[in-house]
Amino acid sequence: MSASILWRRIDWPGHEAARLSQREAGWELSGTAVFVYEAQACRLAYVIACDVGWRTVSSQVTGWVGDKAVDIAITVDTHGRWWLNERECPAVAGAVDVDLNFSPSTNLLPIRRLKLEIGQSAEVRAAWLRFPSFALEPFDQTYARPGATAYRYESAGGFAADLQVDDVGFVTRYGDIWEAEARGA
Secondary structure: OEEEEEEEEOOOOEEEEEEEEEEOOEEEEEEEEEEEEOOEEEEEEEEEEEOOOOOEEEEEEEEEEOOEEEEEEEEEOOOOOEEEOOEEOHHHOOOOEEEEOOOOHHHHHHHHHHOOOOOOEEEEEEEEEOOOOOOEEEEEEEEEEEEOOEEEEEEOOOOEEEEEEOOOOOEEEEOOOEEEEEEEO
């Protein structure tokens, strides 16, 4: 099983393409985002490995923001401890999902893992890779499913967005920030 998507950033110039692939040990979500941030060109590529239960195992982010190179390795051990470039991040211990602040792709992870029925909601703690600092922080979130293809996303920081999703779990509309331009199976 594999699926792909191309998003267009609505609130500033940018695009992102992502692909979801099933692997023997679980799932791989990979993609590349190209966008403008503070008048700087940015290119960030990522590969996220998840186990069969959609729990994040590792994530790699490479690229650049302006003239600053980015090379980040995130891993999670079997005890739920998170590591950023081989340095333990105890504040995010116990988180299940990685959340890349610059990408709509990682919403797929809790959507697939939680398997919410219509009318259900769930709180999750993500390991949030903040952009542009690339610090790994705990980030409490709530996903509610009001309809078959609709989710309501809220973060503890007060941000909220209505999400539309496809049958794979890719977000096809992320509030007024992202919208899908093309999808492939």
